[in-house]
Amino acid sequence: MLGFAIRRLLSTIPVLFIALTICFFILRLAPGGPFDEERSLPENVLANLQAHYHLDKPLIEQYFRYIGSVVRGDLGPSFTTEDFTVAELIALGLPYTLILGGSAFILAILFGVASGIISGLYQNRSADYVTSATVMTGLIIPSFLMAPILQLVFGVQLEWLPVGGWGDGSIAYLTLPVIVLSLTHIARISRLMRGSLIETMSANYIRTARSKGIGEKLVVLRHAIKPALLPVLSYLGPAAGYLLTGSLVVETIFGLPGIGRYFINAALSRDYGMVLGTVIFYMVVIVILNLLVDLAYAYLDPKVRVR
Amino acid sequence: MIFSTEKRKALAAAFEKGDAVAGRSLTADAWRRLLRNRAAFVSLWVLGALILLALFGPFILPYDHETPDWAAFRAPPSIESGHYFGTDQNGRDVLARTLFGTRISLLVAVIATAVSVIIGVLYGATAGYIGGRLDAVMMRFVDIMYALPYILFVILLMVIFGRNVILLFIGIGAVEWLTMARIVRGQTLSLREREFIEAARAAGQTTARIITRHITPNLIGPVIIYATLTVPEIIITESFLSYLGFGVQEPLTSLGTLISEGADVMEVMPWLLFFPALFLVLFLLSLSFIGDGLRDAFDPKDR
Numbered sequence: 001m002l003g004f005a006i007r008r009l010l011s012t013i014p015v016l017f018i019a020l021t022i023c024f025f026i027l028r029l030a031p032g033g034p035f036d037e038e039r040s041l042p043e044n045v046l047a048n049l050q051a052h053y054h055l056d057k058p059l060i061e062q063y064f065r066y067i068g069s070v071v072r073g074d075l076g077p078s079f080t081t082e083d084f085t086v087a088e089l090i091a092l093g094l095p096y097t098l099i100l101g102g103s104a105f106i107l108a109i110l111f112g113v114a115s116g117i118i119s120g121l122y123q124n125r126s127a128d129y130v131t132s133a134t135v136m137t138g139l140i141i142p143s144f145l146m147a148p149i150l151q152l153v154f155g156v157q158l159e160w161l162p163v164g165g166w167g168d169g170s171i172a173y174l175t176l177p178v179i180v181l182s183l184t185h186i187a188r189i190s191r192l193m194r195g196s197l198i199e200t201m202s203a204n205y206i207r208t209a210r211s212k213g214i215g216e217k218l219v220v221l222r223h224a225i226k227p228a229l230l231p232v233l234s235y236l237g238p239a240a241g242y243l244l245t246g247s248l249v250v251e252t253i254f255g256l257p258g259i260g261r262y263f264i265n266a267a268l269s270r271d272y273g274m275v276l277g278t279v280i281f282y283m284v285v286i287v288i289l290n291l292l293v294d295l296a297y298a299y300l301d302p303k304v305r306v307r
Numbered sequence: 308m309i310f311s312t313e314k315r316k317a318l319a320a321a322f323e324k325g326d327a328v329a330g331r332s333l334t335a336d337a338w339r340r341l342l343r344n345r346a347a348f349v350s351l352w353v354l355g356a357l358i359l360l361a362l363f364g365p366f367i368l369p370y371d372h373e374t375p376d377w378a379a380f381r382a383p384p385s386i387e388s389g390h391y392f393g394t395d396q397n398g399r400d401v402l403a404r405t406l407f408g409t410r411i412s413l414l415v416a417v418i419a420t421a422v423s424v425i426i427g428v429l430y431g432a433t434a435g436y437i438g439g440r441l442d443a444v445m446m447r448f449v450d451i452m453y454a455l456p457y458i459l460f461v462i463l464l465m466v467i468f469g470r471n472v473i474l475l476f477i478g479i480g481a482v483e484w485l486t487m488a489r490i491v492r493g494q495t496l497s498l499r500e501r502e503f504i505e506a507a508r509a510a511g512q513t514t515a516r517i518i519t520r521h522i523t524p525n526l527i528g529p530v531i532i533y534a535t536l537t538v539p540e541i542i543i544t545e546s547f548l549s550y551l552g553f554g555v556q557e558p559l560t561s562l563g564t565l566i567s568e569g570a571d572v573m574e575v576m577p578w579l580l581f582f583p584a585l586f587l588v589l590f591l592l593s594l595s596f597i598g599d600g601l602r603d604a605f606d607p608k609d610r
Binding site for chain 1: 447450452457458459460462463464543546547550551563566567570573574577580584587588591592595
């Protein structure tokens with residue numbers, strides 16, 4: 001198991017490296033630079049700035065310099081936010097993004113699996129139709145449309161919840177962003193769970209269990225749910241990645257101070273260091289999450305474990 | 308070719324006489340089953356109506372999408388004034404703007420989907436048909452692209468391409484081809500073992516020709532299904548980018564831009580949000596029903 005984990009981790013290093021290279025050159029090919037402002041800087045100041053950040057060196061040298069520092073674990077300074085390193089900026093935004101994404105992740109699993117089980121057990125009956133239709137709204141209405149609607153209804157009309165901002169970070173402030181972020185994934189997980197539960201319930205070993213006279217409730221709880229969860233599990237890795245990037249939208253709409261906002265500002269102001277740093281951070285997190293999902297998969301599915 | 312011209316003529320004549328029982332082709336069968344699916348059938352009509360409205364509606368309307376009506380600013384929807392969807396802060400007709408935005412969103416979806424289909428099919432078919440080490444390298448590259456957080460990548464592309472709408476959405480299409488490439492590769496792996504491919508190879512066809520003329524036409528089913536499912540995704544991405552202020556800019560407009568503008572004033576002028584949102588939702592809803600319907604129709608399991 002440990003060997004498997006280590007091998008998986010090592011095999012992602014070249015992937016990360018190539019992705020980083022692609023991003024680096026895409027970013028540098030873009031017109032404009034971090035020091036283009038409306039009031040242009042005096043030439044000698046600009047030259048000094050560029051020399052300080054090594055922007056005057058040939059592109060290849062900059063590339064190797066950057067890769068070198070990343071390998072040493074240093075993401076470098078931010079180009080436009082003075083006195084801050086990229087790592088410090090990410091650390092500033094991280095708690096907010098983590099709380100937001102983590103809550104949405106848990107919510108998506110709980111509601112997705114629960115509604116999927118209901119739909120699956122009552123396949124093509126009214127309970128299935130009602131649940132599926134409710135859940136499907138999450139897929140049909142994109143988050144940037146759902147957010148203003150919920151803001152209007154619960155924030156402005158009913159005045160139950162704050163419209164935006166982090167406030168004191170209490171549940172009231174989190175509710176709307178977390179719901180908006182998780183709706184799509186509740187829908188996806190629910191559909192996966194429904195499909196796989198329907199398939200599982202017609203499997204031979206379920207018939208065996210029934211024929212042994214076990215009650216229907218036990219059949220579902222003890223025999224059907226665990227194997228039916230496998231497709232959901234393999235969706236969780238990508239889902240975590242989507243949540244991470246999806247928080248970009250939600251953070252922008254609700255004005256939350258997470259990493260996503262730093263990324264968008266950095267892309268707009270050509271803050272090379274910050275953009276690349278955020279991309280690396282996102283990729284590492286996604287790779288690790290995928291690894292965790294694979295490990296959990298191996299743990300749950302005996303067929304994979306044996307290999 | 309192996310057959311001489313005379314033999315082929317004779318064969319064609321024999322086929323034309325029609326001594327074979329008229330069979331149902333796979334496509335005809337799937338089409339019939341699609342039309343029997345009520346949700347997909349209704350969705351086809353809704354989608355068709357929306358497309359026709361977006362294409363021809365602006366020619367019939369008395370107002371265009373950018374000229375202000377000085378007599379009606381912030382006017383709520385009304386039948387008498389001819390502003391059926393009302394007007395915005397600048398006195399522009401919301402119906403005309405919504406139809407125009409739908410056009411742009413449609414255009415973007417079509418271009419980006421076409422790009423993703425072309426790249427995905429050629430890439431996947433090449434990897435799958437040639438196989439071996441090339442296949443491994445090509446699919447590894449797809450894995451790498453998957454590891455990139457997609458939205459970040461689109462925003463990076465947007466930084467490069469700036470404000471050019473068409474280029475930007477070619478960019479989106481160029482990112483969206485990954486799943487298509489995987490699906491096509493999987494199909495190709497099974498296709499290349501079939502006899503007609505062997506026959507083509509025996510007849511001395513080049514690899515490029517086999518991929519374009521023999522493999523690709525046989526991939527149409529899965530490709531159409533997946534393309535239908537790609538369109539809403541691209542519309543959402545475009546709207547999302549426009550919402551953040553990165554996508555379509557004035558004087559052009561798209562559903563996403565309209566929704567973003569409408570969301571700012573939804574408390575005082577809800578119709579500015581409601582109508583573009585309605586069009587977007589109808590689009591996404593009908594496309595996803597058609598996509599699901601197609602998938603079921605082509606699925607051999609429940610035939």
